[in-house]
Amino acid sequence: MRLRSPQLSSLQPAAFTPLGTITPAEARVLALLRLGESNRGIAQALVLSPRTVESHVSSLLAKTGCRNRTQLTLWSQAHA
Numbered sequence: 001m002r003l004r005s006p007q008l009s010s011l012q013p014a015a016f017t018p019l020g021t022i023t024p025a026e027a028r029v030l031a032l033l034r035l036g037e038s039n040r041g042i043a044q045a046l047v048l049s050p051r052t053v054e055s056h057v058s059s060l061l062a063k064t065g066c067r068n069r070t071q072l073t074l075w076s077q078a079h080a
Contacts, residue, residue, distance in 0.1 A: 022063065029056040030076050033069065
């Protein structure tokens with residue numbers, strides 16, 4: 001995801017998105033997603049239901065403007 005203004009790139013924290021900030025729960029899901037974990041694996045690691053993980057991933061996709069998990073992973077690496 002590209003920032004629109006070069007001046008903003010130095011001011012924005014890694015978890016900033018145009019629609020708000022990533023919640024701590026979303027950040028934990030994203031960290032495991034970056035490691036290549038499936039929704040089921042993330043759910044087991046975080047003691048959540050797979051549906052809750054799906055909800056967090058969907059929210060992350062919406063907040064970042066990414067279209068799929070691969071783009072989301074690349075986005076998170078670029079904004080880490």
